[in-house]
Each structure stands twice: as C-alpha cells, then as structure tokens.
Amino acid sequence: MCSYNLSMTEKKERHDSVDEYIAGAQKQAQKKLRQMRACIGKAAPNATQGLKWGMPAFSYDRILVTYAAHKHHIGFYPTPSAVKAFSKELSKYATASGSIQFPLDKPLPLPLIHKITEFRVQESVEKDGKWRTPRRNRKKRL
Numbered sequence: 001m002c003s004y005n006l007s008m009t010e011k012k013e014r015h016d017s018v019d020e021y022i023a024g025a026q027k028q029a030q031k032k033l034r035q036m037r038a039c040i041g042k043a044a045p046n047a048t049q050g051l052k053w054g055m056p057a058f059s060y061d062r063i064l065v066t067y068a069a070h071k072h073h074i075g076f077y078p079t080p081s082a083v084k085a086f087s088k089e090l091s092k093y094a095t096a097s098g099s100i101q102f103p104l105d106k107p108l109p110l111p112l113i114h115k116i117t118e119f120r121v122q123e124s125v126e127k128d129g130k131w132r133t134p135r136r137n138r139k140k141r142l
Contacts, residue, residue, distance in 0.1 A: 055075075058117070079123075085119060
C-alpha cells in the first residue's frame with residue numbers, strides 16, 4: 001500500500017490579490033516579496049498589478065514580469081529575452097529560459113531587478129507599438 005505525503009498532494013492556496021499572496025507566503029519570503037513589488041513598481045510605475053497563473057504580476061497590455069515565493073528562493077520571471085540580455089549579470093544565480101532564482105538567504109539584487117524590469121517595459125512598448133495599430137485606424141472586417 002502506498003502512503004502519500006500530504007504536503008506533496010495538497011493544492012496550493014488560491015489568493016484573490018497580491019496582498020493576500022504575500023500575506024500567505026512563508027515569513028522569510030514576505031519581506032522579499034514586498035521588496036520585489038516595490039522595486040518592480042518603481043521601474044514600471046504605470047503597470048497594472050494582479051495575479052497571473054497564481055503569481056503576482058505587473059502588466060501593460062501584456063505581462064511584463066511575474067514573481068513568486070518558493071521554499072528556498074524567490075522566482076522572478078521576466079521572459080527569455082530579458083534573461084538572455086542580462087545573462088552576464090545573472091551568472092551567479094540559477095536561471096532557466098525565462099526564470100531567475102534568488103535565494104531566500106541572500107539579499108535581493110534590487111538594482112538588477114529594476115534594470116531588468118525597465119528592459120521589459122521598453123521591450124513591451126517597442127514590440128507592442130510595432131504590431132498594434134491605433135483602434136481608429138483599423139479597417140472593419142467584412
């Protein structure tokens with residue numbers, strides 16, 4: 001007969017707001033999540049905050065960045081292009097295609113997080129500007 005570890009089978013708690021998400025995180029992560037939120041907010045002051053895929057996110061028309069608390073790190077998800085653009089500065093952190101892990105037991109690199117977020121803001125403005133036409137200039141489909 002198999003025995004299951006409840007912590008592995010429990011569903012993650014769902015939150016209705018970023019404030020609830022932060023309050024529900026482990027104590028060690030709460031301060032860092034508040035620091036992330038403030039830092040990203042300064043770099044993207046006109047962005048909308050909300051939850052995307054159950055994680056705090058900052059968005060314009062599209063998602064700029066998301067971040068999340070994990071057992072041993074804070075995950076930062078700025079897209080693959082941002083991770084690639086800052087690969088040299090991120091060399092001392094665990095990274096994957098579109099993610100960065102900041103250990104809970106180390107200070108957050110807030111100036112770097114700010115720069116990466118500014119990069120995403122600029123990237124979003126440039127890319128969205130290329131592909132979108134103003135609503136008044138769009139032709140009606142027949």
